[in-house]
Amino acid sequence: MMLPGIHASVSGGLNRALEVLGSSGLPCGQIFTSNQRRWKGREVKEREKEEFSRTPISVISHTSYLINLASFRNEVRERSFLALSEELLRMHQLGIHWTVLHPGAHLGEGDATGIRAVAAAVRSILQDAPPDTGVLYENTAGQGTVVGRSFEQLSDLMDGTGIPGRTGICLDTCHAFAAGYDLSTRNGVDMVMEEFDSVVGSSRIRAFHMNDCLGTCGSHLDRHARLGGGLLGLDPLRYLASLEDFDGIPGIVETPGTDGDRVADALALTAGEGVSRG
Ligand SMILES: [Zn+2]
Numbered sequence: 001m002m003l004p005g006i007h008a009s010v011s012g013g014l015n016r017a018l019e020v021l022g023s024s025g026l027p028c029g030q031i032f033t034s035n036q037r038r039w040k041g042r043e044v045k046e047r048e049k050e051e052f053s054r055t056p057i058s059v060i061s062h063t064s065y066l067i068n069l070a071s072f073r074n075e076v077r078e079r080s081f082l083a084l085s086e087e088l089l090r091m092h093q094l095g096i097h098w099t100v101l102h103p104g105a106h107l108g109e110g111d112a113t114g115i116r117a118v119a120a121a122v123r124s125i126l127q128d129a130p131p132d133t134g135v136l137y138e139n140t141a142g143q144g145t146v147v148g149r150s151f152e153q154l155s156d157l158m159d160g161t162g163i164p165g166r167t168g169i170c171l172d173t174c175h176a177f178a179a180g181y182d183l184s185t186r187n188g189v190d191m192v193m194e195e196f197d198s199v200v201g202s203s204r205i206r207a208f209h210m211n212d213c214l215g216t217c218g219s220h221l222d223r224h225a226r227l228g229g230g231l232l233g234l235d236p237l238r239y240l241a242s243l244e245d246f247d248g249i250p251g252i253v254e255t256p257g258t259d260g261d262r263v264a265d266a267l268a269l270t271a272g273e274g275v276s277r278g
């Protein structure tokens with residue numbers, strides 16, 4: 001069984017997110033360590049380091065939405081370098097090992113160029129970053145010129161970056177479905193995950209984003225829905241969460257609404273043992 005978790009709001013501070021996770025009984029969670037819509041990074045406070053060093057909850061972070069390493073255009077690239085480097089430093093201070101990164105948009109330069117740009121940047125950033133930190137590439141819905149929409153592209157990103165112990169994949173179910181991977185049935189889950197295994201390798205998945213999806217399969221629309229409120233439905237997501245291959249892997253819910261709504265979704269994902277392998 002995956003470990004259920006939520007993306008917890010940090011609007012009340014990083015420690016508030018730990019309280020929400022702790023009081024809901026969830027074993028893991030995801031946070032932004034800094035404002036996700038600003039370039040300027042936030043400093044980690046002493047009492048946050050203390051709380052994070054004490055917590056039994058396994059926490060991953062999500063990088064800023066502004067970061068785009070898939071373009072060679074200089075200004076955004078330089079800012080993105082700095083923002084990801086600072087993210088990895090804050091993670092080290094908080095004892096967080098993994099951050100989820102959107103690979104980025106090539107803005108017309110082409111997929112192969114975009115993937116090469118991301119992989120080269122992440123490789124260089126990781127080499128200078130604290131060794132206890134790593135980057136998880138998140139698959140995308142394939143909107144616009146974003147890369148990371150297919151399993152082949154994820155594999156190219158991983159291979160291009162190298163440093164396999166410090167890179168991995170965060171597989172988002174909504175993005176995969178919107179990108180054309182039909183996860184709306186148990187059979188579909190089996191077939192898609194088999195394909196992932198043969199193209200990328202299941203063991204490279206270190207986290208899931210377990211989201212239902214408002215857009216149709218192949219629509220490239222990145223619109224998350226509450227679990228059971230979209231076109232995937234709760235049953236295939238529960239089935240995916242129950243697969244032995246992903247025992248102990250965080251399954252983070254990033255659905256709309258409040259932290260409380262996401263907690264309810266995360267608990268629904270793994271509630272009971274009654275998910276039969278149909
Ligand atoms: Zn996601």
Ligand SMILES: [Zn+2]
Nearest residue numbers: 175222223224
């Ligand atoms: Zn999304």
